[in-house]
Amino acid sequence: MSDKDTSGDRRGPVLFELDESAAPAAPSEAPPVPEPEIAPTRPEGRAMTTAAVLAARRPSRLARWFWALLGTLISALVSIAAWRFVTDLIASVPVLGYAVTALMVLFVLVVVLIVIKELAALSRLGRVDALHRASARALADEDLKAARAVTGKLTALYAGRDDTRWGRERLREREAEIFDASGLLGLAETELLSPLDAAARREVEASARQVATVTALVPLALADVATALGANMRMIRRIAEIYGGRSGTLGSWRLTKAVMSHLVATGAVAVGDDMLEPILGGGLLAKLSRRFGEGLVNGALTARVGVAAMEVCRPLPFQAVKRPSVRVIIRSALSGLVKSADKA
Numbered sequence: 223m224s225d226k227d228t229s230g231d232r233r234g235p236v237l238f239e240l241d242e243s244a245a246p247a248a249p250s251e252a253p254p255v256p257e258p259e260i261a262p263t264r265p266e267g268r269a270m271t272t273a274a275v276l277a278a279r280r281p282s283r284l285a286r287w288f289w290a291l292l293g294t295l296i297s298a299l300v301s302i303a304a305w306r307f308v309t310d311l312i313a314s315v316p317v318l319g320y321a322v323t324a325l326m327v328l329f330v331l332v333v334v335l336i337v338i339k340e341l342a343a344l345s346r347l348g349r350v351d352a353l354h355r356a357s358a359r360a361l362a363d364e365d366l367k368a369a370r371a372v373t374g375k376l377t378a379l380y381a382g383r384d385d386t387r388w389g390r391e392r393l394r395e396r397e398a399e400i401f402d403a404s405g406l407l408g409l410a411e412t413e414l415l416s417p418l419d420a421a422a423r424r425e426v427e428a429s430a431r432q433v434a435t436v437t438a439l440v441p442l443a444l445a446d447v448a449t450a451l452g453a454n455m456r457m458i459r460r461i462a463e464i465y466g467g468r469s470g471t472l473g474s475w476r477l478t479k480a481v482m483s484h485l486v487a488t489g490a491v492a493v494g495d496d497m498l499e500p501i502l503g504g505g506l507l508a509k510l511s512r513r514f515g516e517g518l519v520n521g522a523l524t525a526r527v528g529v530a531a532m533e534v535c536r537p538l539p540f541q542a543v544k545r546p547s548v549r550v551i552i553r554s555a556l557s558g559l560v561k562s563a564d565k566a
Contacts, residue, residue, distance in 0.1 A: 340472050347477070349379070350466055353537040360403045361541065369403035373410045376537055379466050380414060385421075389413035408542030415465075415538060422461045422535075423546055426528030427555035429457035434521030434556055438514045450520055454478065454527050461528065462535045481531050518556060525551045 304326065312319030353375055360368035377393065380386040392413045400406045433453050437446040458481060459474040526548050533540070 344472065344476070346466070347462065350535065350537050353379070354539065357407055357538045361407060361539070364403045366401060366403050366406065369406045370397070373397060373406060376410055376414060379537065385417055386414055389417070404541065407538060411538050411542045415536065416543060418464050419532070419543060419546070422464050422532050423551065425457055425460045425464070426525055426532070426551055429453050429528060430521040430524040430552065430555040433524045434517040437520045438517030446516070446520065450524065454524060457524070457528055458531045461531045465535045465537060477531070477534065481527060481534055521556050522552045525555060
């Protein structure tokens with residue numbers, strides 16, 4: 223057959239012969255279409271990681287100059303405008319002008335009182351920090367005289383607090399019997415700081431539970447970051463108040479930056495499967511929904527921040543009293559959430 227005839231045959235109808243012995247399969251018997259395998263994404267605690275990075279970020283020198291000059295300029299313009307407004311008002315309506323002047327004087331007095339309160343809070347935080355450093359030196363040098371000075375300052379720090387009255391009495395009765403620095407500071411730690419440690423641990427558990435719940439239930443993009451940052455700042459402030467710091471707004475931000483900077487620098491602002499899976503029970507984290515898993519990881523990171531805040535705000539380092547376990551705190555704080563997820 224020639225090429226021309228062959229091309230002519232190709233233009234005609236094509237017949238396919240089917241094997242009549244093989245019956246066509248019904249649609250219900252057809253095999254399912256294979257789905258592509260997608261590796262499950264594991265929760266990473268992005269809200270807490272972002273909050274920690276934001277809190278630990280140190281602005282550049284140029285940015286600090288910019289905000290300082292901007293604040294000074296705005297303050298100067300507002301002051302000049304207020305002064306002109308008051309002088310013009312006194313010239314036109316003397317009674318009303320003097321009344322506004324009195325209000326402005328009262329406002330300035332309130333601002334001065336707030337500044338004094340913030341300075342006192344920073345001074346008290348510095349006092350607690352100085353006690354922490356002095357006790358660490360006394361322990362390293364086994365200096366009994368320095369240890370007695372630390373216990374005296376510690377007793378004065380907690381004077382007037384009902385939750386430490388029994389511990390102060392016990393310390394006063396027994397401190398003369400101890401003749402080594404580690405034993406004396408261990409006694410002070412056991413008698414004075416044990417109830418405060420329990421109160422601080424309850425604050426950490428409550429904050430971890432709150433962050434985990436809000437992250438799991440609120441689907442907004444930045445709400446979990448704002449909640450994590452706010453809850454951690456409140457937790458650090460309350461821990462400082464428990465240990466006698468009484469931090470103000472500036473002191474709370476300073477403590478938050480110190481704690482977050484430490485966690486970011488040490489790489490501790492991450493929770494791995496080796497921590498969560500033994501607590502959640504054999505791979506339960508991989509079976510949870512993405513949002514619920516993020517909540518658990520953020521709660522675990524909050525617990526880790528709380529333990530670091532206890533170490534920073536505590537006037538004595540952990541020696542006689544065991545440092546709180548992050549896993550135990552996570553298990554206690556998130557036990558209800560984990561049980562409900564396991565049942566679901």
